[in-house]
Amino acid sequence: MAAATPTEKNARTPLMAGNWKMNLNHLEAIAHVQKLAFALSDKDHDAVETAVLVPFTDLRSVQTLVDGDKLKIKYGAQDISSHDSGAYTGEVSGPMLAKLKCTYVAVGHSERRQYHAETDEQCNEKVRAAYKHGLTPILCIGEGLDVRKAGEQVPYTLAQLDGGLKDIPADQAESVVIAYEPVWAIGTGEVATPEDAQEVCGAIRARLAELYSQELADQVRIQYGGSVKSGNVAAIMAQPDVDGALVGGAALDAEEFVKIVRFRDQ
Numbered sequence: 001m002a003a004a005t006p007t008e009k010n011a012r013t014p015l016m017a018g019n020w021k022m023n024l025n026h027l028e029a030i031a032h033v034q035k036l037a038f039a040l041s042d043k044d045h046d047a048v049e050t051a052v053l054v055p056f057t058d059l060r061s062v063q064t065l066v067d068g069d070k071l072k073i074k075y076g077a078q079d080i081s082s083h084d085s086g087a088y089t090g091e092v093s094g095p096m097l098a099k100l101k102c103t104y105v106a107v108g109h110s111e112r113r114q115y116h117a118e119t120d121e122q123c124n125e126k127v128r129a130a131y132k133h134g135l136t137p138i139l140c141i142g143e144g145l146d147v148r149k150a151g152e153q154v155p156y157t158l159a160q161l162d163g164g165l166k167d168i169p170a171d172q173a174e175s176v177v178i179a180y181e182p183v184w185a186i187g188t189g190e191v192a193t194p195e196d197a198q199e200v201c202g203a204i205r206a207r208l209a210e211l212y213s214q215e216l217a218d219q220v221r222i223q224y225g226g227s228v229k230s231g232n233v234a235a236i237m238a239q240p241d242v243d244g245a246l247v248g249g250a251a252l253d254a255e256e257f258v259k260i261v262r263f264r265d266q
């Protein structure tokens with residue numbers, strides 16, 4: 001499939017999501033979201049969807065702030081249990097996240113895959129759990145350095161895509177967000193070149209067209225993640241198949257994250 005045309009790209013609202021990982025307690029979360037809300041104008045929100053993926057312990061505070069002040073910032077969690085309830089110590093379920101009015105939930109972040117041995121099958125169950133409870137999954141996929149060095153980044157990443165979306169029907173998959181995060185670029189300062197990002201994001205869109213339809217593929221948002229900063233976001237966002245960023249470290253600095261949201265000004 002050819003890369004997305006400018007028209008197709010313009011039809012997709014960019015999504016800038018800050019993945020806070022295990023940072024910022026619930027009080028710091030309130031202060032941080034207040035800073036974002038103060039800085040971002042209606043014009044910013046019209047142009048770019050802005051979201052924060054926060055630790056579980058921050059969700060209730062962020063919900064109260066967003067609801068109370070009618071903020072346009074979206075929020076969500078960094079993981080979801082594949083189970084609805086029961087004896088699963090330490091897990092947090094879809095119904096719990098839905099009750100907190102989360103919009104998004106990250107599934108299969110490379111740190112979950114690496115430190116918790118999450119498999120594509122488990123990611124697939126989590127994608128199902130998200131849809132079952134009205135949450136939008138941000139399915140994270142991407143290759144490690146060894147795979148990149150072997151030049152196998154496209155087939156490797158597409159296998160993760162196939163696994164994560166296995167048997168997910170089109171009426172659900174049409175709203176999925178895919179985050180392409182080459183593991184070697186996460187938290188390392190080693191950003192993929194815009195061409196590296198486009199190569200895999202374009203291949204992801206082509207696979208979505210094969211799995212579902214061209215129409216569905218044209219509407220799914222594909223993010224790039226890995227050492228995104230205000231200084232490199234514009235070049236990455238200029239790529240035809242990149243529709244946003246999943247931002248780790250730089251999202252912990254409210255001013256820097258606002259600059260990333262305003263990537264068109266950089």
Ligand SMILES: O=C[C@H](O)COP(=O)(O)O
Pocket residue numbers: 019109181185186187188189225226227228246247248249250
């Ligand atoms: O979820 C975010 C990614 O892991 C990227 O993290 P980073 O921006 O700190 O490299």
